[in-house]
Amino acid sequence: MEFQNVSVVGLGTMGHGIAQTLALAGANIRVFDTNHKFLEELHHRISGNLSVMMDAGAIPQVDESEVLKRIVCCKNESEALKGAEFVIEAIVEDLELKKAFFQRCETIVSADTILASNTSSFPMTEISQLLSRPERAINTHWFNPPHVIPVVEVIPGEKTTQQTVDQVVRFLKELGKHPVRIHQELPGFVLNRLQIALFREMLDLVGRGVISAEDLDIAVRGSLGLRWAAVGPMRVGDFGGWDVLTKVYEVLASQIRSDTKLPEALADLQLQGKLGLKTGAGFFEFPDEDYERVVAEKDRKFMAWAKVLREHYES
Protein backbone atom coordinates (compact mmCIF):
# COMPACT_ATOMS: atom_id res chain seq x y z
CA MET A 1 0.00 0.00 0.00
CA GLU A 2 1.00 3.59 -0.57
CA PHE A 3 0.84 4.16 3.23
CA GLN A 4 0.89 1.35 5.75
CA ASN A 5 0.77 3.40 8.95
CA VAL A 6 -2.10 5.83 9.28
CA SER A 7 -3.46 7.99 12.11
CA VAL A 8 -7.10 9.00 12.37
CA VAL A 9 -7.93 11.75 14.84
CA GLY A 10 -11.59 12.42 15.66
CA LEU A 11 -13.76 9.29 15.78
CA GLY A 12 -17.29 10.62 15.45
CA THR A 13 -19.69 10.07 12.57
CA MET A 14 -16.90 10.28 9.98
CA GLY A 15 -13.68 9.30 11.75
CA HIS A 16 -14.83 5.88 12.95
CA GLY A 17 -15.95 4.88 9.44
CA ILE A 18 -12.74 6.19 7.91
CA ALA A 19 -10.67 4.18 10.41
CA GLN A 20 -12.74 1.12 9.55
CA THR A 21 -12.16 1.57 5.81
CA LEU A 22 -8.41 1.86 6.33
CA ALA A 23 -8.17 -1.16 8.61
CA LEU A 24 -10.30 -3.26 6.30
CA ALA A 25 -7.92 -2.47 3.44
CA GLY A 26 -4.99 -3.71 5.55
CA ALA A 27 -3.42 -0.51 6.93
CA ASN A 28 -2.25 -0.22 10.54
CA ILE A 29 -4.20 2.52 12.27
CA ARG A 30 -3.57 4.53 15.41
CA VAL A 31 -6.55 6.58 16.54
CA PHE A 32 -7.44 9.26 19.06
CA ASP A 33 -10.50 11.26 20.14
CA THR A 34 -10.72 13.77 23.00
CA ASN A 35 -13.99 12.11 23.98
CA HIS A 36 -12.81 8.87 25.56
CA LYS A 37 -16.24 7.30 25.14
CA PHE A 38 -15.64 7.24 21.38
CA LEU A 39 -12.28 5.55 21.91
CA GLU A 40 -13.72 2.94 24.25
CA GLU A 41 -16.62 2.16 21.94
CA LEU A 42 -14.68 2.20 18.67
CA HIS A 43 -13.96 -1.53 18.28
CA HIS A 44 -17.53 -2.42 19.22
CA ARG A 45 -18.92 0.15 16.78
CA ILE A 46 -16.71 -1.02 13.90
CA SER A 47 -17.43 -4.66 14.67
CA GLY A 48 -21.16 -3.87 14.36
CA ASN A 49 -20.62 -2.06 11.05
CA LEU A 50 -18.56 -4.93 9.65
CA SER A 51 -21.22 -7.49 10.56
CA VAL A 52 -23.95 -5.44 8.88
CA MET A 53 -21.76 -4.98 5.79
CA MET A 54 -20.92 -8.67 5.55
CA ASP A 55 -24.57 -9.64 6.02
CA ALA A 56 -25.51 -7.23 3.23
CA GLY A 57 -22.81 -8.69 0.95
CA ALA A 58 -21.25 -5.21 0.74
CA ILE A 59 -17.83 -6.64 1.65
CA PRO A 60 -16.45 -10.16 1.51
CA GLN A 61 -16.42 -12.26 4.71
CA VAL A 62 -13.53 -11.10 6.88
CA ASP A 63 -12.15 -12.09 10.26
CA GLU A 64 -13.39 -9.14 12.35
CA SER A 65 -10.77 -9.67 15.03
CA GLU A 66 -8.00 -9.39 12.41
CA VAL A 67 -9.41 -6.06 11.22
CA LEU A 68 -9.83 -4.73 14.77
CA LYS A 69 -6.31 -5.82 15.71
CA ARG A 70 -5.02 -3.30 13.18
CA ILE A 71 -6.69 -0.40 15.02
CA VAL A 72 -4.80 0.80 18.09
CA CYS A 73 -6.72 3.21 20.35
CA CYS A 74 -4.30 5.71 21.89
CA LYS A 75 -4.59 7.67 25.13
CA ASN A 76 -3.32 10.89 23.66
CA GLU A 77 -2.80 12.66 20.37
CA SER A 78 0.97 12.36 20.16
CA GLU A 79 0.82 8.61 20.77
CA ALA A 80 -1.71 8.32 17.95
CA LEU A 81 0.45 10.32 15.55
CA LYS A 82 3.61 8.36 16.22
CA GLY A 83 5.07 6.75 13.07
CA ALA A 84 2.23 7.97 10.83
CA GLU A 85 2.87 8.18 7.10
CA PHE A 86 -0.64 9.56 6.57
CA VAL A 87 -2.81 11.49 9.03
CA ILE A 88 -6.54 11.97 8.59
CA GLU A 89 -8.16 14.61 10.74
CA ALA A 90 -11.92 14.23 11.32
CA ILE A 91 -12.41 16.46 14.36
CA VAL A 92 -15.24 18.99 14.73
CA GLU A 93 -15.72 21.59 11.99
CA ASP A 94 -13.81 24.43 13.66
CA LEU A 95 -11.12 26.24 11.69
CA GLU A 96 -8.97 27.26 14.65
CA LEU A 97 -9.05 23.76 16.13
CA LYS A 98 -8.05 22.25 12.80
CA LYS A 99 -5.23 24.76 12.26
CA ALA A 100 -3.87 24.10 15.75
CA PHE A 101 -4.16 20.34 15.29
CA PHE A 102 -2.04 20.31 12.12
CA GLN A 103 0.53 22.62 13.72
CA ARG A 104 0.93 20.12 16.56
CA CYS A 105 1.11 17.33 13.98
CA GLU A 106 4.10 18.92 12.33
CA THR A 107 6.05 18.72 15.58
CA ILE A 108 5.45 14.97 15.83
CA VAL A 109 5.27 13.38 12.38
CA SER A 110 8.06 13.17 9.82
CA ALA A 111 8.61 15.84 7.16
CA ASP A 112 6.97 13.86 4.37
CA THR A 113 3.92 12.57 6.28
CA ILE A 114 0.75 13.51 4.39
CA LEU A 115 -1.66 15.65 6.42
CA ALA A 116 -5.26 15.26 5.29
CA SER A 117 -8.36 17.00 6.62
CA ASN A 118 -11.92 15.81 6.16
CA THR A 119 -13.29 19.35 6.49
CA SER A 120 -16.62 20.00 4.75
CA SER A 121 -16.09 23.69 4.31
CA PHE A 122 -12.64 25.14 5.04
CA PRO A 123 -10.07 25.47 2.24
CA MET A 124 -6.89 23.52 2.96
CA THR A 125 -4.97 26.67 2.05
CA GLU A 126 -6.45 28.28 5.14
CA ILE A 127 -6.12 25.26 7.44
CA SER A 128 -2.46 24.82 6.45
CA GLN A 129 -1.61 28.54 6.57
CA LEU A 130 0.67 28.23 9.58
CA LEU A 131 2.39 25.00 8.57
CA SER A 132 6.05 24.96 7.67
CA ARG A 133 5.41 22.30 4.99
CA PRO A 134 1.93 22.99 3.53
CA GLU A 135 2.90 21.16 0.33
CA ARG A 136 1.93 17.84 1.97
CA ALA A 137 -1.41 19.11 3.33
CA ILE A 138 -4.59 18.20 1.46
CA ASN A 139 -8.32 17.91 1.90
CA THR A 140 -9.88 14.48 1.42
CA HIS A 141 -13.63 15.01 1.69
CA TRP A 142 -15.40 11.73 2.45
CA PHE A 143 -19.17 11.26 2.46
CA ASN A 144 -21.34 9.88 5.22
CA PRO A 145 -21.32 6.94 5.90
CA PRO A 146 -17.64 6.93 4.88
CA HIS A 147 -17.27 3.14 5.01
CA VAL A 148 -20.10 2.81 2.47
CA ILE A 149 -20.05 5.78 0.08
CA PRO A 150 -17.40 5.20 -2.59
CA VAL A 151 -16.53 8.76 -3.62
CA VAL A 152 -13.97 10.99 -1.88
CA GLU A 153 -13.32 14.52 -3.16
CA VAL A 154 -9.60 15.36 -3.21
CA ILE A 155 -8.93 19.09 -2.97
CA PRO A 156 -5.37 20.39 -2.82
CA GLY A 157 -4.52 23.72 -1.21
CA GLU A 158 -2.62 26.38 -3.13
CA LYS A 159 0.72 25.00 -1.96
CA THR A 160 -0.08 21.28 -2.14
CA THR A 161 2.26 19.52 -4.57
CA GLN A 162 1.10 17.35 -7.45
CA GLN A 163 3.08 14.51 -5.90
CA THR A 164 0.94 14.74 -2.74
CA VAL A 165 -2.26 14.72 -4.80
CA ASP A 166 -1.09 11.71 -6.83
CA GLN A 167 -0.06 9.76 -3.74
CA VAL A 168 -3.38 10.43 -2.02
CA VAL A 169 -5.39 9.47 -5.09
CA ARG A 170 -3.44 6.21 -5.42
CA PHE A 171 -3.96 5.48 -1.73
CA LEU A 172 -7.70 6.11 -1.84
CA LYS A 173 -7.98 3.75 -4.80
CA GLU A 174 -6.14 1.11 -2.80
CA LEU A 175 -8.81 1.54 -0.12
CA GLY A 176 -11.45 0.73 -2.73
CA LYS A 177 -12.63 4.35 -2.95
CA HIS A 178 -13.34 6.45 -6.02
CA PRO A 179 -11.33 9.64 -5.53
CA VAL A 180 -12.20 12.64 -7.68
CA ARG A 181 -9.75 15.50 -8.15
CA ILE A 182 -11.11 18.99 -7.58
CA HIS A 183 -8.96 21.62 -9.29
CA GLN A 184 -10.07 24.78 -7.46
CA GLU A 185 -10.78 25.40 -3.80
CA LEU A 186 -14.36 26.63 -4.08
CA PRO A 187 -16.69 26.79 -1.06
CA GLY A 188 -18.58 23.50 -0.88
CA PHE A 189 -16.01 21.97 -3.26
CA VAL A 190 -18.18 20.36 -5.99
CA LEU A 191 -20.69 17.90 -4.60
CA ASN A 192 -22.10 20.10 -1.84
CA ARG A 193 -22.55 22.91 -4.37
CA LEU A 194 -24.61 20.56 -6.54
CA GLN A 195 -26.55 19.29 -3.56
CA ILE A 196 -27.50 22.78 -2.37
CA ALA A 197 -28.40 23.95 -5.89
CA LEU A 198 -30.82 21.04 -6.15
CA PHE A 199 -32.15 21.38 -2.61
CA ARG A 200 -32.98 25.04 -3.27
CA GLU A 201 -35.26 24.10 -6.14
CA MET A 202 -36.66 20.95 -4.52
CA LEU A 203 -37.54 22.74 -1.26
CA ASP A 204 -39.12 25.55 -3.23
CA LEU A 205 -41.29 23.15 -5.25
CA VAL A 206 -42.36 21.15 -2.19
CA GLY A 207 -42.94 24.37 -0.20
CA ARG A 208 -45.22 25.75 -2.92
CA GLY A 209 -47.18 22.49 -3.00
CA VAL A 210 -46.17 21.71 -6.58
CA ILE A 211 -45.27 18.18 -5.52
CA SER A 212 -45.33 16.30 -2.21
CA ALA A 213 -42.09 15.28 -0.49
CA GLU A 214 -43.11 11.65 -0.96
CA ASP A 215 -43.65 12.04 -4.70
CA LEU A 216 -40.48 14.09 -5.13
CA ASP A 217 -38.45 11.20 -3.70
CA ILE A 218 -40.26 8.73 -5.96
CA ALA A 219 -39.71 10.97 -8.98
CA VAL A 220 -36.01 11.61 -8.44
CA ARG A 221 -35.14 8.03 -7.50
CA GLY A 222 -36.87 6.62 -10.56
CA SER A 223 -35.54 9.12 -13.10
CA LEU A 224 -32.66 11.52 -12.42
CA GLY A 225 -31.21 9.42 -9.59
CA LEU A 226 -31.27 6.21 -11.57
CA ARG A 227 -29.75 7.76 -14.68
CA TRP A 228 -27.10 9.62 -12.72
CA ALA A 229 -26.12 6.55 -10.73
CA ALA A 230 -25.98 4.39 -13.85
CA VAL A 231 -23.96 6.61 -16.18
CA GLY A 232 -23.42 10.01 -14.54
CA PRO A 233 -25.13 13.33 -15.30
CA MET A 234 -22.66 14.54 -17.93
CA ARG A 235 -23.20 11.40 -19.98
CA VAL A 236 -26.96 11.77 -19.48
CA GLY A 237 -26.51 15.12 -21.24
CA ASP A 238 -24.50 13.55 -24.05
CA PHE A 239 -27.07 10.81 -24.51
CA GLY A 240 -30.02 13.20 -24.40
CA GLY A 241 -28.41 15.68 -26.79
CA TRP A 242 -27.13 19.14 -25.84
CA ASP A 243 -29.27 20.80 -28.52
CA VAL A 244 -32.38 19.65 -26.70
CA LEU A 245 -30.92 20.56 -23.32
CA THR A 246 -29.90 24.00 -24.60
CA LYS A 247 -33.50 24.74 -25.56
CA VAL A 248 -34.81 23.52 -22.21
CA TYR A 249 -32.09 25.48 -20.43
CA GLU A 250 -33.04 28.69 -22.24
CA VAL A 251 -36.69 28.34 -21.23
CA LEU A 252 -36.11 27.25 -17.64
CA ALA A 253 -32.98 29.05 -16.44
CA SER A 254 -34.94 32.21 -15.67
CA GLN A 255 -37.81 30.25 -14.07
CA ILE A 256 -36.00 28.23 -11.43
CA ARG A 257 -35.10 29.64 -8.05
CA SER A 258 -31.83 31.53 -7.94
CA ASP A 259 -32.04 33.77 -4.86
CA THR A 260 -30.14 33.24 -1.62
CA LYS A 261 -33.13 33.41 0.74
CA LEU A 262 -33.80 30.29 2.80
CA PRO A 263 -36.63 28.41 1.05
CA GLU A 264 -39.85 28.84 3.06
CA ALA A 265 -40.26 25.08 3.51
CA LEU A 266 -36.84 24.92 5.14
CA ALA A 267 -37.50 27.93 7.38
CA ASP A 268 -40.80 26.29 8.47
CA LEU A 269 -39.06 23.05 9.40
CA GLN A 270 -36.59 24.99 11.54
CA LEU A 271 -39.41 26.84 13.29
CA GLN A 272 -41.22 23.59 14.06
CA GLY A 273 -38.02 21.90 15.24
CA LYS A 274 -38.52 19.26 12.56
CA LEU A 275 -34.90 18.63 11.73
CA GLY A 276 -35.33 15.12 10.40
CA LEU A 277 -34.57 11.71 11.87
CA LYS A 278 -32.72 13.13 14.89
CA THR A 279 -35.83 15.02 16.09
CA GLY A 280 -38.34 12.35 15.11
CA ALA A 281 -39.68 14.20 12.06
CA GLY A 282 -38.72 16.22 9.01
CA PHE A 283 -40.84 15.91 5.90
CA PHE A 284 -41.48 12.35 7.10
CA GLU A 285 -42.27 10.96 10.57
CA PHE A 286 -39.73 8.83 12.45
CA PRO A 287 -41.18 7.63 15.76
CA ASP A 288 -38.50 7.18 18.45
CA GLU A 289 -39.03 3.43 18.62
CA ASP A 290 -38.24 3.14 14.89
CA TYR A 291 -34.92 4.97 15.06
CA GLU A 292 -32.60 1.93 14.97
CA ARG A 293 -34.67 0.20 12.30
CA VAL A 294 -34.76 3.28 10.07
CA VAL A 295 -31.00 3.78 10.32
CA ALA A 296 -30.27 0.11 9.64
CA GLU A 297 -32.65 0.07 6.68
CA LYS A 298 -31.10 3.23 5.21
CA ASP A 299 -27.59 1.79 5.62
CA ARG A 300 -28.64 -1.50 4.03
CA LYS A 301 -30.06 0.39 1.03
CA PHE A 302 -26.86 2.45 0.68
CA MET A 303 -24.81 -0.73 0.80
CA ALA A 304 -26.96 -2.56 -1.73
CA TRP A 305 -26.69 0.30 -4.20
CA ALA A 306 -22.98 0.85 -3.49
CA LYS A 307 -22.46 -2.83 -4.31
CA VAL A 308 -24.24 -2.47 -7.63
CA LEU A 309 -22.19 0.64 -8.38
CA ARG A 310 -18.93 -1.07 -7.43
CA GLU A 311 -19.63 -3.96 -9.76
CA HIS A 312 -20.62 -1.48 -12.43
CA TYR A 313 -17.52 0.73 -12.03
CA GLU A 314 -15.33 -2.35 -12.09
CA SER A 315 -16.90 -3.97 -15.13
Ligand SMILES: NC(=O)c1ccc[n+]([C@@H]2O[C@H](COP(=O)([O-])OP(=O)(O)OC[C@H]3O[C@@H](n4cnc5c(N)ncnc54)[C@H](O)[C@@H]3O)[C@@H](O)[C@H]2O)c1
Ligand atom coordinates in the same frame (compact mmCIF):
# COMPACT_ATOMS: atom_id res chain seq x y z
N1 LIG B 1 -21.08 14.26 9.19
C1 LIG B 1 -20.96 14.38 7.90
O1 LIG B 1 -21.89 14.07 7.13
C2 LIG B 1 -19.66 14.88 7.29
C3 LIG B 1 -19.43 14.63 5.94
C4 LIG B 1 -18.20 15.03 5.38
C5 LIG B 1 -17.29 15.70 6.16
N2 LIG B 1 -17.56 15.96 7.48
C6 LIG B 1 -16.53 16.64 8.26
O2 LIG B 1 -15.82 15.67 9.02
C7 LIG B 1 -15.39 16.24 10.25
C8 LIG B 1 -15.96 15.45 11.40
O3 LIG B 1 -17.36 15.48 11.32
P1 LIG B 1 -18.28 14.44 12.12
O4 LIG B 1 -19.62 14.54 11.49
O5 LIG B 1 -17.59 13.12 12.21
O6 LIG B 1 -18.30 15.13 13.54
P2 LIG B 1 -18.59 14.46 14.96
O7 LIG B 1 -18.98 15.57 15.85
O8 LIG B 1 -19.46 13.26 14.83
O9 LIG B 1 -17.13 13.95 15.40
C9 LIG B 1 -16.08 14.80 15.71
C10 LIG B 1 -15.23 14.13 16.75
O10 LIG B 1 -14.05 14.89 16.96
C11 LIG B 1 -13.73 14.81 18.35
N3 LIG B 1 -12.81 15.91 18.62
C12 LIG B 1 -13.09 17.23 18.72
N4 LIG B 1 -11.95 17.92 18.89
C13 LIG B 1 -10.93 17.01 18.91
C14 LIG B 1 -9.53 17.10 19.02
N5 LIG B 1 -8.90 18.26 19.17
N6 LIG B 1 -8.80 15.96 18.98
C15 LIG B 1 -9.41 14.76 18.83
N7 LIG B 1 -10.75 14.61 18.70
C16 LIG B 1 -11.48 15.73 18.74
C17 LIG B 1 -15.07 14.85 19.06
O11 LIG B 1 -14.98 14.32 20.36
C18 LIG B 1 -15.93 14.00 18.12
O12 LIG B 1 -15.94 12.65 18.50
C19 LIG B 1 -15.85 17.70 10.23
O13 LIG B 1 -14.81 18.47 9.72
C20 LIG B 1 -17.03 17.65 9.26
O14 LIG B 1 -17.27 18.89 8.67
C21 LIG B 1 -18.72 15.54 8.06
